[in-house]
Amino acid sequence: MMADMDVVVRLSAAGIPEPLRKVVEPRTAGFPVTIETITRLSARGVACGLRIQPIFPGYEEEALGMASAAAVAGVKQLSFEYLKVPGESVNTGIAAASRALGYDIVKRMHEQGVVRLGPDWTLSRDAKRPFVRRARRHSHALGVKFGAGDTEFIPWSDGNGCCGASELTQPDASHFTANFVGAIRASLARPDKAVRFETLLDLWSPAHSVGNYMDWRRRLTPEQRNGRSDWLAFMARRWNGGKSPYSPAFFDGVDATDDIDEAGFRVYDSSRLARELSR
Template structure:
């Protein structure tokens, strides 16, 4: 008997910085076998868990109820606000089972009834087939294809079961020809393989892609056992040691390459994308302020119609600031916030405790993030925000939007990618 996926519609824990934190998943995991599977390494589950199926009928009833004005939860409030859904936030909505089950297709048709905005994230070309492209041609949708930045032979070994880049290109071109905005998300970028981005940018341009976003591979603490053998081999047999040797710093439960390594490559990709007429998003979280558009790294606010975005977060606040302007926590309280509780949408490590006043829970949660008491995403995490050393009337730190070295480099289009970088990377990966 098929098990229903209870948490197919929810809010993500990225509320501190995400303008589109509304998630809609057709399945609890996907059938692709990517060597870096984010769901498996980050959330503790993934392709090893038994497949569960979403119930589109539940969304249909919720949409009808919310549209009639009956609001029962914070999730309903987000929908009433017309904040876009992200389809594929936890698992690919177009893994092979979709050809039989068509849960994603049902979701698309339900959302089309309300011209409701949504973003699709996928590694599959199924989205470009006649049945799906026809449905999407009538949708208020934005399709984002994830493409690993590595040579194609390695890609086939890392992204097992996924279509080739030529198949993705064909699907993107078909959707684009039907007026569906399409994005390529360079994720993950494998260090030492950045030169492959140039070819992918050319393919994207020829396929009618409007936007590029880019994010480097993050290496979880358990990467040496949880990454696929192919990826482990590609990273010198010891991903954690390789990342540490490249100067990586630990962020939560994973290692991220230093900006001194990533910066020049990312800026070069940005410059090339814009030269080709595409917008660009820096998808590494600390660089979100430097992305085009006002909706995280996807720039979906530029490509979706009649949509609102969640602006009561640090990145959205900072994006509204000119250089030299200060950021006050009290400004978040002036943004739209749900009146009902958010606690049930957060995982067990993030839930608020001891707060009884439901409407206050949102501001209490955001305040703790601002103070660095919940995770790492305080204002200081983001490049381009600095402390002033001042406190507001409530004793809460005041920050300022400033010129970082990365911003200066980006603004002047100085890429600074040196042979030294490449030589160090090659030496470490082939040792």
Template sequence: MDEFLLRRIPIQLGGLQDPFTPLERENGVTLQILKVLAEENYPTLISTKGDIFLQDEYLDQLTKMNLVFRLSASGVSEHLRPKIDRRADSFPRVLEKISILRSTGIKVALRIQPVIPSFEEVALDMASQAANAGVHQVSFEYLKLPSEEIRHAMAGMKTSSGGNLIEWMSELGLKKVGPDWSLKPAAKEPFVVRARKHCHRLGIKFGAGDTEFIPWSDGNGCCGSSDLVLDGKQFDANFVGAIRQATASPDKAVRFQSLAERWIPTFSVGNYMDYRSRVPKAFVEGSSDWLVMLQRRWNGGKSPYSPAFFHGISSTDEKDELGFTVYDAKQLAAALR
């Protein structure tokens, strides 16, 4: 963390927990954090569905910050919005928030999540309205079904044409990654291509929220929003950074060396996390343990999240001098033209 902070890598408030819940009215913890970030001019991404930030004391701090503010909305027709998220604002209210933030000069992004299969046209129309309201970027993420409970709760939900949503998603093809079920990448790709072109026609940046499509975004961070931060160093020492460099290279080869040249932590894995489940006992000192851990992830091993996990990237039989697999990004490069 100290190395990240010294490099002024943008941080996010609201990635897992909304920073503007009703509890904030009582304790004001987020307000105190905003004051510190403003004093340091630290690059920040804020994600929320709340509205406490519209109070003068919060807006006063936000206007002093080096930040991009991201709002969220479900990609469905207005009458279905309460079924997807009971506490969600109406989309007209979201547009109003965007306008208020933009009037103060704050950069704003919109995350449309979930995009419901068969409601893609609604999501594209929302992006158009958001662009007119002044957003700089829109990201899209398809519906995930994280548990049997949610599948049961949505069992009666209809597609835009009146069919059963779960049955429709099953016909399109479902894939399980971790605890979640979502559409297979091939079923998502046509909309991702359309949404990307749509955003570019609107003059705004595009973000792909589905993990397999992150390299299709206009930025390196999650959903592409972090590159909107004015004074920050974009963290690209990751698989996505290596993939994006490969798509611009003559041979379109994704090599681990391009990641290592960006940054590898100075201290051993044990300085940052419990290495016992990640690194063999023989490699627990110095920087070599990072290479061991990263090679297991990069080459696939027990984890599905190698570069080949990303749509448009394929594995090859070639390995570099350290034993890292070389991947092929030609398909992705062609799709991004």
């Protein structure tokens, strides 16, 4: 059935040595079975992707080896994401994984540098960046599209998302781009690399309400929208930062400037990101 459909099948696996998989991923059949699935689907012309997540600090080489095996099996896209530690799992799942891996995961992450992101703890972007850079180069050397699963690195991805890259494998696909990442990616084509709020007006976004899909505390009334759709009003509330950790400057390689446009929106600069992607 899938061979006759316009679909992308994405599988996932933790970035760990295979002997430890039964402990860390006890309800999976193992990575060789994942590779077999990719091989069979690819042979029938079904586009496949592999998400390697979580990547445990210290096991980055295993993740790259898994990527190589997946490329041989026929994947079209690879994505990578480091471990996030929910606070409530430190004494349960993370403790069990630490025993299996033979080191204290939380201690290792603290040594490398951690930050709080919502309810989770994760490595800092400085700690992640060297591997994200290697993973991107490795994917391209394998002839496979790259996706950065860690949110702050999504603009490093090939395509408009971190994981599926469906517009790269499905002809004529249309994609929602009126978000921070879409504005950042659009800025990379401009000589000044300026990330401007007005760019969102030129990108595809919902014209009708998205309120039903949002937490009720985040919904905006018509009076709060200033004539914008509720999605663009939602973006406007967060564009300058302060409402949440997210703004264009949340993403690696993008910097806030002192420039404010006529509508009161801060202008950001993606020059560092452009240099990184051209390396």
